[in-house]
Amino acid sequence: MDRVNFIHTEIGTDIVISLSFDEGTEFGVDGFTLIRTPKFEFALFPHERGACINWDEETDTREIITEINQVGNEITFVSNMKPYQFDLSRLGKNEINQLWATIDKINFDGSIKINHT
Numbered sequence: 344m345d346r347v348n349f350i351h352t353e354i355g356t357d358i359v360i361s362l363s364f365d366e367g368t369e370f371g372v373d374g375f376t377l378i379r380t381p382k383f384e385f386a387l388f389p390h391e392r393g394a395c396i397n398w399d400e401e402t403d404t405r406e407i408i409t410e411i412n413q414v415g416n417e418i419t420f421v422s423n424m425k426p427y428q429f430d431l432s433r434l435g436k437n438e439i440n441q442l443w444a445t446i447d448k449i450n451f452d453g454s455i456k457i458n459h460t
Contacts, residue, residue: 344417344428344429344430345364345365345368345369345429345430346364346365346368346429346430346432346433347362347363347364347429347430347431347433347434348363348364348365348433349363349433349434349438350362350363350434350438350441350442351363352441352442352444352445354445354448356380356382357378357379357380358378358379358380358381358394358445358448358449359376359377359378359445360376360377360378360442360445360446360449361374361375361376361377362374362375362376362429375396375420375427375429376396376397377394377395377396377397377408377420377449378394378395378397379393379394379395379449381451390407391405391407392407392454393407393408393409393454393455394407394408394449394450394454394455395407395408396408396420396422396427404424406422406423406424407422407423408420408421408422408449408455409421409422409423409454409455409456410455410456410457410458411446411455411456411457411458411459412457412458412459413431413458413459413460414459414460415460416430416431416432417429417430417431418431418459443459
């Protein structure tokens with residue numbers, strides 16, 4: 344399981360959550376990024392709407408987040424394709440609060456099942 348070094352969030356036209364890892368891990372320094380652009384979702388088919396994982400390569404399939412679970416220092420993002428599990432133990436309380444505040448913004452319509460303790 345990759346350990347998150349830090350997070351970056353943005354709330355604007357796009358709502359973005361980026362997780363950063365050590366080089367040489369599965370996601371490397373490029374990280375793992377969720378993005379949602381509510382302003383333009385009307386142009387998508389209903390099954391394409393929601394927070395998606397942003398990969399650099401062009402693909403015809405959108406990987407949509409359907410569930411987010413946090414138990415202790417472990418967080419799992421479940422997509423329509425597979426789960427991604429990360430260790431948040433390097434993050435401070437403020438960073439974790441920022442992460443969840445941004446998740447709440449991304450999930451404005453309740454499209455993501457949320458479980459965290």
